Structures are given as structure tokens and as C-alpha cells.
Amino acid sequence: MPTEKVPLDRMRLDKWLWAARFFKTRSLATQAIDNGRVKLNGERVKPARDVKPGDRLDIHLGEIDWTLTVRALAMxxxxxxxxxxxxxxxxxxxxxxxxxxxxxxxxxxxxxTIKGRPTKRDRRQIHRFTDE
Structure with missing residues (x-):
């Protein structure tokens, strides 16, 4: 029985974040959602929540904040x-x-700002300064 490609109208949030390359794995996407770093339409949600085109996502990754609108879905x-x-x-x-x-x-x-051994870049600068 051949599989038919049905256009997607909704999919899991963690899977969409993985497909959109915000996270390297789905488990990392799930952890971020569970920790409240991803909000769907301004609300904290679970990883299995469905996302559809037109939804607004707020994503906080490290120091970077993204506010975006879902345009399409990809399996x-x-x-x-x-x-x-x-x-x-x-x-x-x-x-x-x-x-x-x-x-x-x-x-x-x-x-x-760290005191101690010079870095490779520091050593090069020292050698240039001392003409060695």
C-alpha cells in the first residue's frame, strides 16, 4: 500500500522546533519547552502541543530571544x-x-581578564613586541 503525502495542518511543537533547526535534537527541544524557554502564543505549553501556521513563538536560547510566526510545517x-x-x-x-x-x-x-598563562594570541603579541 503506497503512502500518500497529506499536507500538514498541525504538528508537535518539539518536532517543529527540531525541523526548523532551533535545536539539534528533539530531546533538547523538549527540555527547552519544559524549562519554559519556549512559549506558544504567549503561553507556557507542553512539548506535545500542536503548532500550526500563524502561531506565534517566543524562544529564549542562551542570550538570544526570538519572536517569530510559524509559516509552514515540515515532517x-x-x-x-x-x-x-x-x-x-x-x-x-x-x-x-x-x-x-x-x-x-x-x-x-x-x-x-583571567590571570595566568598567556593564550596563543597573547604569545604571538608578546613575540611581536619583543622581536623574537
Missing amino acids: QRGPAPVAQALYQEDPASQARRQQQASDRKLATNPAA
Whole structure:
């Protein structure tokens, strides 16, 4: 019996996050949802909750906050361009992420504040300075 491809109208939230490449595994997506880092339409939900096109997701990954709208569903995890077509990020969220990225670039290197052995970069600077 051949399997027919039926267009999806809803799917599990953890599976969608995995297919959209926000998490490397479904279990990581499930953990994030359980820990409250993912909200569906402003509410804290369970991993098995259905997501459908038009739903709004708030995702908090480390220091990065995403606010996006689900545009499509996919049963398989595909390449990055396909995954990016599954959602549309809000302009305010995109501007906030770009600002956070520029702030991280301007921040001091944490390794520079640690006393102890010099890093490989530090050694190169020392050798250039002492002409060795």
C-alpha cells in the first residue's frame, strides 16, 4: 500500500522546533519547552502541543530571544534554507538580535581578564613586541 503525502495542518511543537533547526535534537527541544524557554502564543505549553501556521513563538536560547510566526510545517529536518522558510521573524526581534550580536562583538574577551598563562594570541603579541 503506497503512502500518500497529506499536507500538514498541525504538528508537535518539539518536532517543529527540531525541523526548523532551533535545536539539534528533539530531546533538547523538549527540555527547552519544559524549562519554559519556549512559549506558544504567549503561553507556557507542553512539548506535545500542536503548532500550526500563524502561531506565534517566543524562544529564549542562551542570550538570544526570538519572536517569530510559524509559516509552514515540515515532517523532516531539511537544509538551513528550507528550515528558514518555516518561520518569519518579527522585525523588532531581528533588530534586537542584531543589536545583541554587535554588543557581544564590542564586549571584552573574558579570557583577557583571567590571570595566568598567556593564550596563543597573547604569545604571538608578546613575540611581536619583543622581536623574537
